[in-house]
Amino acid sequence: MSSSTFLSAIESTPYLMSTIKILVAAFIGGIIGLERETVKRPAGFRTHILVCVAAAMIMDINIQLASEFSSVDPTRLGAQVISGMGFLGAGTIIKEGASVKGLTTAAGLWAVACLGLAVGSGYIYIAIWAMLIMLLTLKTFSSVEKHLTRGKRIVELNVYSDLSPERIGIITVVLGSFHCKILHLNIDPLEDGRSNRINVTYELAHGVQNQDVLKKLHSMEGIITIENVKGDV
Structure with missing residues (x-):
């Protein structure tokens, strides 16, 4: 057949x-x-x-x-x-x-x-x-x-701040001033009821040092401390 x-x-x-x-x-x-x-x-x-x-x-x-x-x-x-x-x-x-x-x-x-x-x-x-x-x-x-994406410099931070909703805007403005590309941003209230943990992942722009970004973030009002999760220190 x-x-x-x-x-x-x-x-x-x-x-x-x-x-x-x-x-x-x-x-x-x-x-x-x-x-x-x-x-x-x-x-x-x-x-x-x-x-x-x-x-x-x-x-x-x-x-x-x-x-x-x-x-x-x-x-x-x-x-x-x-x-x-x-x-x-x-x-x-x-x-x-x-x-x-x-x-x-x-x-x-x-x-x-x-x-x-x-x-x-x-x-x-x-x-x-x-x-x-x-x-x-x-x-x-x-x-x-x-x-x-292997050659890209990806950084993840936990930024601890006060409860002001303006802190997310501050972080995005600072990263934007360094021409960093934000890949992820998440905010979680902490159990103490007085602070937030803002988890942010971003890609460093060419020629930008992460130390400069961290220094600028530390200087901003309402930022308590910053924890580097992964990436350039």
Whole structure:
């Protein structure tokens, strides 16, 4: 039996084709989910499989309904999956002060849902290629990103200040005067009820010495003490 005859036989058996789509979706979702699981992200192996399989199922059902009823839009349910994924993706995003974590996982969930829709539509070849590119992006490009930022001088400080809300503005103004790029800033009230701990991470500009930045911060009103967490002392 030729390959074209074999594919025609599969396509002529809706239940068999639907089974293949579901299995492929489980495989694709599992591959992406396994990568997220290994880096301890909130949405891992099982979540990605469920999302991809459900999206493939919805799209497959929508196509079958459209073939039976001419009034049914074959893309309507798939569009609802794409928009609805925003709610699930939002659950993986964690906001900590001024920083946001989980955006890559949220984007991955949305992309996995799109992979499921592609599989459910019968575009398995496209879905597999897209999965490989997504996996390459998650695994390899993170190493490339770290390599590109290796030469940068990153500093993290804990700045202890009084409770005045102006202290955050003072810190940002001082760092801005030295052309430092702020990467993270978070404020936590301390148990004594009289001071805050402001955690700030920034990238030193070319030619700027961190000692000069620290000296300027120490001189500002309301700054109690500064603890160097990592980076140039």
